[in-house]
Amino acid sequence: MNIAIIGTGYVGLVSGTCLAESGNQVCCIDIDQGKIDRLRNGIIPIYEPGLEELVRHNSKEGRLTFTTDLAEGIKDAPIIFIAVGTPQSMNGSADLGTLFHVAKLLAKTIETPKIVAIKSTVPVGTNAKVAEIFKGAKCRIDTASNPEFLKEGAAIADFSKPDRVVVGVRDSHVGEAFHNLYRPFLRTERPFLVMSPESAEMTKYVANAMLATKISFINEMANICESVKADINDVRKGIGHDERIGFQFLFPGAGYGGSCFPKDIRAVIHMARDYNLPSLLMGAVDEVNEQQKSVLFNKLKQHFGDSLANKTIAIWGLSFKPRTDDIREAPALSLIRDLLKINCTVRVHDPVALNNVREIFGDKLNYSTRPMETVEGAHALVICTEWKEFQNPDFSQLALKLSDKLIVDGRNLYNPDAVTLAGLTYDSIGRAKATPGRT
Ligand SMILES: NC(=O)c1ccc[n+]([C@@H]2O[C@H](COP(=O)([O-])OP(=O)(O)OC[C@H]3O[C@@H](n4cnc5c(N)ncnc54)[C@H](O)[C@@H]3O)[C@@H](O)[C@H]2O)c1
Structure with a gap:
C-alpha cells in the first residue's frame, strides 16, 4: 500500500521506516529541507538504535522516499499520517x-478520497476539528x-511489536483499512483496538499520565x-512483589523529561480546566517532577555549601533517557543551568547527545567523548542518565581523578559498598549517603 507521513521526526521517521519494512511504499514528508536532503543521502538526523540500517535498506529497495513537496508526497497514498510536533504552548x-x-x-x-490519521498526540476533540476542516475539501x-x-x-521494537494498536474511527471501513495495514505487526495476537476518535485521543494522554504519575x-x-x-531500593522490592503494584516504571531518579510526559501532563491539566474540572493529581505529578529536577543540584549544594560556586562538576549522561539523543526537557539540562548560574565549570559526557547539548550551551561547557576524560580535574561526578556504559566504572580510577571524591548518582546505578x-562518597536517590569506612 502507498502511505504518506507528514512530519519526519522521531515518530514519523520510525513509523514510516517500519511501514516500509513491512512492504509498503512510504513517502516521508517534512518542511525541513536539510533533514530531507540528509535522509536522501542515508544520514539519519536522530539517534535511534537500529534505525539507520532500516532507513538505508528500505531506501535502497525503493520503498522509502523523502520529500518536502506535500502534494507530490501524498498523491498516490490512500492513507496519510500526520506526525508533526504538538509542543507545549505558553x-x-x-x-x-x-x-x-x-x-x-x-x-x-487532496483530489481523491483518502484517510488521514492523526498520529501526533492531540487533545480530545482535535480529530473532530480536523474533520470539520476536511468538509471544505474537493x-x-x-x-x-x-x-x-x-x-x-x-x-523500532515498539512499533514492530506493539503492546497494542489503538485506532479511533467514525466509520468501520476506516478501521478495516488500519487493521490491514497493521496486520504484519500483530501476528503474535497483539490487540487491535478500535474505538471512537475521542477515546483514542484520550487513551494516549491517560497512558502518559499513568506513567508520569508512577515516576513522581x-x-x-x-x-x-x-x-x-x-x-528506596529495598522498599521497591518490598512493594513490587505485590502483583497489583509490580516493578515496572518504579525507578526513582532526577525527574522525568523528554518530549512527551512534561507537555502531555500539562495538556491534560489544561484539558480538564477547559471543562471546568479539577486536575489535582496531574498538578501534583507535574509539581513533584519540577522539584525533583533540582534534587541533584541540591545534593551538590548540601555537600559543598557555598563553595559549590567555582567548583568543576563532571556530568555523565545528558539525554532524557538512555539509547536516545533526545534532550528535550532532560533533567541534565536543569542541572547544567543551575551550575552555570553560580559559575561552576561543567564538564559533560554523553554517548550520543553531545552535539544536541552543544547547540544549546555552545562553549559554556567542556565536552568530552570519553567518560573518564570528563572527570579529569573535576571535584565531583554527577550521573544523570543510566547509559549501560556507566554501570560498571573503575571506581579506584574515579577516586584518583575526582578531587573531592564525590559521586552523586541520579539513577541509583551503583552498590554503595563498591x-x-x-x-569515594556516594549520594544517590532515596538511600542514605554512603561515606568511606561507613556505609
Ligand atoms: N517522540 C516520542 O517519543 C513520541 C512518542 C509518541 C508520540 N509522540 C507524539 O508524536 C508527535 C511528533 O513527535 P516527534 O517527537 O516525532 O516530533 P519531532 O519534533 O521530532 O518531529 C516533528 C517533525 O515535523 C516536522 N514539521 C513541522 N512542520 C511541518 C509541516 N508543516 N509539514 C511537514 N513537516 C513538518 C518537523 O520539521 C519535524 O521534523 C508529537 O505530537 C508527540 O507528542 C512522540
Whole structure:
C-alpha cells in the first residue's frame, strides 16, 4: 500500500521506516529541507538504535522516499499520517498550530478520497476539528486517530511489536483499512483496538499520565525514604512483589523529561480546566517532577555549601533517557543551568547527545567523548542518565581523578559498598549517603 507521513521526526521517521519494512511504499514528508536532503543521502538526523540500517535498506529497495513537496508526497497514498510536533504552548495547552496548518493544506491539496490519521498526540476533540476542516475539501476525506506509543530508545521494537494498536474511527471501513495495514505487526495476537476518535485521543494522554504519575510517586517516596533513613531500593522490592503494584516504571531518579510526559501532563491539566474540572493529581505529578529536577543540584549544594560556586562538576549522561539523543526537557539540562548560574565549570559526557547539548550551551561547557576524560580535574561526578556504559566504572580510577571524591548518582546505578570501598562518597536517590569506612 502507498502511505504518506507528514512530519519526519522521531515518530514519523520510525513509523514510516517500519511501514516500509513491512512492504509498503512510504513517502516521508517534512518542511525541513536539510533533514530531507540528509535522509536522501542515508544520514539519519536522530539517534535511534537500529534505525539507520532500516532507513538505508528500505531506501535502497525503493520503498522509502523523502520529500518536502506535500502534494507530490501524498498523491498516490490512500492513507496519510500526520506526525508533526504538538509542543507545549505558553499557557500549557498543546500547540496545534502546525497540525491545523497541515490539515488545511491537505484540505486544499487532496483530489481523491483518502484517510488521514492523526498520529501526533492531540487533545480530545482535535480529530473532530480536523474533520470539520476536511468538509471544505474537493472529495471525501475520512479522519482517524492513531496515537503512537513507541518509546525512544526502543522505537523500532515498539512499533514492530506493539503492546497494542489503538485506532479511533467514525466509520468501520476506516478501521478495516488500519487493521490491514497493521496486520504484519500483530501476528503474535497483539490487540487491535478500535474505538471512537475521542477515546483514542484520550487513551494516549491517560497512558502518559499513568506513567508520569508512577515516576513522581516513586520519587516522592524516595525523598521520604532518604529523610527517614529507609532505602528506596529495598522498599521497591518490598512493594513490587505485590502483583497489583509490580516493578515496572518504579525507578526513582532526577525527574522525568523528554518530549512527551512534561507537555502531555500539562495538556491534560489544561484539558480538564477547559471543562471546568479539577486536575489535582496531574498538578501534583507535574509539581513533584519540577522539584525533583533540582534534587541533584541540591545534593551538590548540601555537600559543598557555598563553595559549590567555582567548583568543576563532571556530568555523565545528558539525554532524557538512555539509547536516545533526545534532550528535550532532560533533567541534565536543569542541572547544567543551575551550575552555570553560580559559575561552576561543567564538564559533560554523553554517548550520543553531545552535539544536541552543544547547540544549546555552545562553549559554556567542556565536552568530552570519553567518560573518564570528563572527570579529569573535576571535584565531583554527577550521573544523570543510566547509559549501560556507566554501570560498571573503575571506581579506584574515579577516586584518583575526582578531587573531592564525590559521586552523586541520579539513577541509583551503583552498590554503595563498591563505591565507598574505593574511597569515594556516594549520594544517590532515596538511600542514605554512603561515606568511606561507613556505609
Ligand atoms: N517522540 C516520542 O517519543 C513520541 C512518542 C509518541 C508520540 N509522540 C507524539 O508524536 C508527535 C511528533 O513527535 P516527534 O517527537 O516525532 O516530533 P519531532 O519534533 O521530532 O518531529 C516533528 C517533525 O515535523 C516536522 N514539521 C513541522 N512542520 C511541518 C509541516 N508543516 N509539514 C511537514 N513537516 C513538518 C518537523 O520539521 C519535524 O521534523 C508529537 O505530537 C508527540 O507528542 C512522540
